Amino acid sequence: MELIHEFTVPADVATTFATFDDVESVAECFPGAQVTSVDGDSFTGSVKIKLGPIALTFNGVGEFRERRLAEDGSSGRMVLSAKGKDKRGNGTAGAEAVVVLTPGEGTTGGPATDVEVRTDLQIGGKVASMGRGLVQEVSNKMLGRFTDCLEGKLTGPAGATRG
Amino acid sequence: MIPAPFEYARPTSVDEALGLLAGSDDAKVIAGGQSLLPVLRMRLNAPELVVDIGRIPALHGIRDVAGGGAVAGGGGAIEIGAMTPYHELLASDEIRTELGLLHDAVASVGDPQIRHRGTLGGSLAHADPAGDCGAVALALEAEMVIAGPAGERVVPAADFFQDLFTTAVGEDELLVAVRFPVHPGWGSRYEKFVRTAQQWPIVAVGACVHMADGKTISAARIGLTNMGPTPLRARAVEEALVGVEPTAQAVGAACAAVADGTSPPSDLNGDADYRRHLATVLARRAVLAAAGAA
Amino acid sequence: MTTTEEAPAAPADEIGRDRRRKEDRRLITGRTHWTDNIVLPGTLHLAMVRSPFAHANITGIDTRAAAQAPNVVAVLTGTDLAATQGVLANAWPITPDQVTPEHKPVAVDRVAFAGEIVAVVVARSAAAAADAADLVDVDYDELPAALDLRTAAAATPENGGAIAHPDLGTNNSAQWIFDSAQAGTGGNVEDAIAAARADGIVIEREYRQQRLIPAFMEPRSVVVDPTGEQITVWSATQIPHIARFLLAATTGVPESKIRYIAPDVGGGFGGKLQTTPEEWAAFAVARRFGKPVKYTETRSESLQSAHHGRDQWQKLTLAATNDGTVTGLKVELLADLGAYVALVGGGVPVLGAFMFNAIYKFPAYRFDCRTVLTNKAWTDAYRGAGRPEATFAIERLMDELAAELGRDPLEVRRQNWITHDEFPFTTVAGLTYDSGDYESATAQAVDAFGYEDLRAEQARRREAGDPVQLGIGVSTFTEMCGLAPSRVLGSLDYGAGGWEHAEIRMLPTGKVEVVTGASAHGQGHETAFSQIVADRLGVPFEDVEVLHGDTQVAPRGLDTYGSRSLTVGGEALALAADKVVAKAKPWAAHLLEADPRDIEFSRGTFAVSGTGEGKTIQEIALAAFAAHDYPEGIEPGIDAEVTFDPVNFSFPHGTHLCAVEVDTETGAVRLRKYVCVDDVGTVINPLIVAGQVHGGLVQGIAQALWEEAVYDESGTLLTGTLADYLVPSAADLISFDTAHRSTPATSNSLGAKGVGEAGTIASTPAVVNAVVDAIRPYGVHDVEMPCTPARVWRAIQDGSAS
Numbered sequence A: 001m002e003l004i005h006e007f008t009v010p011a012d013v014a015t016t017f018a019t020f021d022d023v024e025s026v027a028e029c030f031p032g033a034q035v036t037s038v039d040g041d042s043f044t045g046s047v048k049i050k051l052g053p054i055a056l057t058f059n060g061v062g063e064f065r066e067r068r069l070a071e072d073g074s075s076g077r078m079v080l081s082a083k084g085k086d087k088r089g090n091g092t093a094g095a096e097a098v099v100v101l102t103p104g105e106g107t108t109g110g111p112a113t114d115v116e117v118r119t120d121l122q123i124g125g126k127v128a129s130m131g132r133g134l135v136q137e138v139s140n141k142m143l144g145r146f147t148d149c150l151e152g153k154l155t156g157p158a159g160a161t162r163g
Numbered sequence B: 001m002i003p004a005p006f007e008y009a010r011p012t013s014v015d016e017a018l019g020l021l022a023g024s025d026d027a028k029v030i031a032g033g034q035s036l037l038p039v040l041r042m043r044l045n046a047p048e049l050v051v052d053i054g055r056i057p058a059l060h061g062i063r064d065v066a067g068g069g070a071v072a073g074g075g076g077a078i079e080i081g082a083m084t085p086y087h088e089l090l091a092s093d094e095i096r097t098e099l100g101l102l103h104d105a106v107a108s109v110g111d112p113q114i115r116h117r118g119t120l121g122g123s124l125a126h127a128d129p130a131g132d133c134g135a136v137a138l139a140l141e142a143e144m145v146i147a148g149p150a151g152e153r154v155v156p157a158a159d160f161f162q163d164l165f166t167t168a169v170g171e172d173e174l175l176v177a178v179r180f181p182v183h184p185g186w187g188s189r190y191e192k193f194v195r196t197a198q199q200w201p202i203v204a205v206g207a208c209v210h211m212a213d214g215k216t217i218s219a220a221r222i223g224l225t226n227m228g229p230t231p232l233r234a235r236a237v238e239e240a241l242v243g244v245e246p247t248a249q250a251v252g253a254a255c256a257a258v259a260d261g262t263s264p265p266s267d268l269n270g271d272a273d274y275r276r277h278l279a280t281v282l283a284r285r286a287v288l289a290a291a292g293a294a
Numbered sequence C: 001m002t003t004t005e006e007a008p009a010a011p012a013d014e015i016g017r018d019r020r021r022k023e024d025r026r027l028i029t030g031r032t033h034w035t036d037n038i039v040l041p042g043t044l045h046l047a048m049v050r051s052p053f054a055h056a057n058i059t060g061i062d063t064r065a066a067a068q069a070p071n072v073v074a075v076l077t078g079t080d081l082a083a084t085q086g087v088l089a090n091a092w093p094i095t096p097d098q099v100t101p102e103h104k105p106v107a108v109d110r111v112a113f114a115g116e117i118v119a120v121v122v123a124r125s126a127a128a129a130a131d132a133a134d135l136v137d138v139d140y141d142e143l144p145a146a147l148d149l150r151t152a153a154a155a156t157p158e159n160g161g162a163i164a165h166p167d168l169g170t171n172n173s174a175q176w177i178f179d180s181a182q183a184g185t186g187g188n189v190e191d192a193i194a195a196a197r198a199d200g201i202v203i204e205r206e207y208r209q210q211r212l213i214p215a216f217m218e219p220r221s222v223v224v225d226p227t228g229e230q231i232t233v234w235s236a237t238q239i240p241h242i243a244r245f246l247l248a249a250t251t252g253v254p255e256s257k258i259r260y261i262a263p264d265v266g267g268g269f270g271g272k273l274q275t276t277p278e279e280w281a282a283f284a285v286a287r288r289f290g291k292p293v294k295y296t297e298t299r300s301e302s303l304q305s306a307h308h309g310r311d312q313w314q315k316l317t318l319a320a321t322n323d324g325t326v327t328g329l330k331v332e333l334l335a336d337l338g339a340y341v342a343l344v345g346g347g348v349p350v351l352g353a354f355m356f357n358a359i360y361k362f363p364a365y366r367f368d369c370r371t372v373l374t375n376k377a378w379t380d381a382y383r384g385a386g387r388p389e390a391t392f393a394i395e396r397l398m399d400e401l402a403a404e405l406g407r408d409p410l411e412v413r414r415q416n417w418i419t420h421d422e423f424p425f426t427t428v429a430g431l432t433y434d435s436g437d438y439e440s441a442t443a444q445a446v447d448a449f450g451y452e453d454l455r456a457e458q459a460r461r462r463e464a465g466d467p468v469q470l471g472i473g474v475s476t477f478t479e480m481c482g483l484a485p486s487r488v489l490g491s492l493d494y495g496a497g498g499w500e501h502a503e504i505r506m507l508p509t510g511k512v513e514v515v516t517g518a519s520a521h522g523q524g525h526e527t528a529f530s531q532i533v534a535d536r537l538g539v540p541f542e543d544v545e546v547l548h549g550d551t552q553v554a555p556r557g558l559d560t561y562g563s564r565s566l567t568v569g570g571e572a573l574a575l576a577a578d579k580v581v582a583k584a585k586p587w588a589a590h591l592l593e594a595d596p597r598d599i600e601f602s603r604g605t606f607a608v609s610g611t612g613e614g615k616t617i618q619e620i621a622l623a624a625f626a627a628h629d630y631p632e633g634i635e636p637g638i639d640a641e642v643t644f645d646p647v648n649f650s651f652p653h654g655t656h657l658c659a660v661e662v663d664t665e666t667g668a669v670r671l672r673k674y675v676c677v678d679d680v681g682t683v684i685n686p687l688i689v690a691g692q693v694h695g696g697l698v699q700g701i702a703q704a705l706w707e708e709a710v711y712d713e714s715g716t717l718l719t720g721t722l723a724d725y726l727v728p729s730a731a732d733l734i735s736f737d738t739a740h741r742s743t744p745a746t747s748n749s750l751g752a753k754g755v756g757e758a759g760t761i762a763s764t765p766a767v768v769n770a771v772v773d774a775i776r777p778y779g780v781h782d783v784e785m786p787c788t789p790a791r792v793w794r795a796i797q798d799g800s801a802s
């Protein structure tokens, strides 16, 4: 499934890019995520998903496949892929997130960046057969919280405009 | 399907239950088990401790409470213990006559076995966006009584449902009762749309309508099931219905915007657009029926 | 329960009698042996570790943590079992060059569908096995998965398409063609189509047969006990005899060392017409440890990895003259095999090949089918197997033709069908239909349905622009069943014959033991077979005991599927009863001191004509047991055995009429009326026939309206629970009006035709025709199955006239 989240932050593309560049800071935003080690472009960690009656812990590895900031700072793009499995073998998750940063229109006339996070998520195993398409809802929710947090980080309390 | 091993406790008082919850950082309350057990059996959760609240007398039963307190409206209220199973609600004349909307919604849940075990409190605490009781609680402006380490608090339904499967009940708290204000003289209808009888609603609309003069709608309450991550209340439609005669055309027009601002899911039963469309049809039908015009 | 007892009937009044099923008390109360109830001392329990990926290389399996978990005996991978697990065979390679991937019960280095077994946990309790299965850590390297049928059919290594089994280099398993011009059974279909294009009508349609899941009530279960000289296997299977043969053939264990038992089995619908990885793995593990083992699947495992059914793409071209006489039919099929060619998986579409022409006199016909491998659960027989797909296609097309002509669909059928006086009739597909009467069945159905009144109501609703529209659907089906003449099966390259075996043992106490090679799993064989034997031998129904499903008790048999038990197994039994009577006659004559030629047998008594003297068959059974006094030259016993091989299929038919109400605002479809008049030949037990028809209708209607197995884009089954795979219940259906007429079959002495699949085969097109009929004024001429409210509503929105 493909999930798209968009928001605008009041910072220029280069600043926004720098924030995204920091694995630990980004990971911190993912609900229940913990980075256990970082090695260059790769990292390992776990994500604990707790939602209502469901509680799953995914362990996995991830890497930055691409991290590119245009020389003139006019655009940025990064591709992050991660893959993990539930510690009880009840599910697998694979994700590729493409983050695209483009200059946006700020509300206050200052610098702004439009952020688009396009995530291709594959959930397999028993979790995916949980029923009624709930896994879609849960995934969307988790990613929503993730991007909300990123947005918050980049925006500070000042508030952002929804794209 | 065998769940992962867990410890099991069966407290006999709310305090004992709260103590058990406080003493574990991986505990799960079990009420009727109709939502929790499937999850445990599919091993989508493996709590250390399962706290069975089925033997706590205080959580059980249907009682009248005075019209005062936090409950609005002069009609008094009915308090239902969280552990009261659906089938007891269905067997109660009082619920049928005073809380028709709840009665009808509950009658549509699952099948007899599920209605025998499943509880009102479990359903609300579970906060499944497709659960039938949430929209009813919103439409009837129910209040939730929550007990926790710091004592009891009362949360209006409007603040209770926070997100997908997420409510105001904290991990160390229990939902102990639900208070439904009685709306004397109101009509109601729960329109649930399913493909097979034993299915969660694809969309459902609960409507309560008052016609003070017997001719036009003087007040309406509309709750929506499965039109977003939480049950929703369609306040704009409620307002648009005031003063409207209960004809298909007028009510249809007032309900046309019922899906505005909702974010229904897409799944094998239909995509979000289809659900938005369904909501308008079901809202019209529910309101007309509630107004005695269908 | 005493009030339900029926008074013993006078012997010989059994055939045609409404008998409550004698097996139901134990089946309904559960006081019987289901496989999972069998508890042997020291049993080890299995849990399967299954692949979450549709297609992946297995790069490592870490079993250490699981092996050390409490009460775990071992964790075995495909590599551990390589030498003993055998393979799962395809019994019906439909062409000599069929591409057939090797199917190991436990995958060794690659998995080809999500749900394939990669390791087996062996533990002292089922709970311990399940807990330890969580701890098996498997590493996979995902491979591109072939999922969509049409995409997979077109994929090649050259065009970069995903190949389900890369080593095979293709997804196309086999191509099977029947052409009436080549077979000499009819004309050239391309000529017919060309002629109709020039002057006539050509209807072209594509229909999808969605993937279905048999969803039998009892999940599959297997117990293997290697204690003693023989290895005993209990399995919730339809086919103990075939399974025993194949287990021996693929593991090298002598067949005589295997005893296979299907105890009471809770439904199958074709879903248990399989030799399964789970049975094979359990067999290997039991042999390895020398202890009994048990495995019972969960419902989720069943939905995910037991075989599925249907899943075809049909491209159809029907040619007709301007006045509605059909001149030719061309069928191009793609059939999704899933990841492996199952036991008779490839053969399922071939079973349909002879049925697209149905009850009609088409002069030209061509059937071209390709079977395609994908990375999904394997497919195989599901109630009707091949024939529902064919019936759906032709009955939908006949309605489309009628719509094109602006004529009543019944009228167009009448114009094209084989008339009663034309039987026996050899069809364009080369079959000879022995009996039938489409006119009478249709007339009776039309009458019971109130066809004209409903058409009038439909017109009124259309006129009034009623948001609830009425639709009427017709299905005048036939099918071929009673599988099958062994020679015909041989000519189709099927691996076995189609005969059935029966034995009657006359016990000295006067009771009768009947042994059948059919293997009941809910159909009511014990009752119907008792009726046949009671009738032919003149013994009380209650005195007949039917034994089945155990290769030691019923050593010869070909089991139950394809609506064959009564027409083949029942006939074997009837012939065995005749043999008993023939063997008993010299005994009677001897004891009565009469000439055998003067002995008449009637209602259980051998009498000397013209005298009041006689001996009952029970008395003769006792005399034969004692064997103190009997004529020279005969054996001391009157038991008999018969193996019966039918000379033809049986061809039940019927007219099904369905009315639905479609709520055009929501797309909801509500059944309003369902009438069917089926001709299943002689009816042994009307109650059982009604039950088979009702159940069959529900499964067929479920295909039309509710059921569909859906995979996501990575090959995960989304309908993995019964909350998503919508099996209907009584609450979703209406009361059916079922009736029957009878033109006896000529291929067996009972005159019976099969009934097990009829309802399923007939009902799906009746319902979809009704749905389409209701909304045709909106410019709709098809709704994909299942006709969900969302699809129906969308069709109305997209219709050209909306």
Ligand SMILES: Cc1cc2nc3c(=O)[nH]c(=O)nc-3n(C[C@H](O)[C@H](O)[C@H](O)COP(=O)(O)OP(=O)(O)OC[C@H]3O[C@@H](n4cnc5c(N)ncnc54)[C@H](O)[C@@H]3O)c2cc1C
Pocket: A052, A053, B028, B029, B030, B031, B032, B033, B034, B035, B036, B037, B038, B053, B082, B083, B108, B109, B110, B111, B114, B117, B118, B119, B120, B121, B122, B123, B125, B126, B128, B130, B131, B132, B133, B169, B173, B174, B175, B176, B198, B199, B200, B201, C723
């Ligand atoms: C086949 C099937 C069909 C169904 N169909 C429908 C339907 O059509 N409509 C519908 O609305 N529902 C349906 N349900 C769900 C059913 O209504 C459940 O009973 C209900 O959602 C949960 O109630 P329970 O008492 O069984 O709670 P449980 O399953 O015991 O608990 C559910 C969750 O709530 C928590 N919880 C329970 N009670 C409390 C409490 N007092 N305080 C704090 N937390 C608590 C538990 O920890 C758990 O997380 C269906 C269920 C099944 C199995």
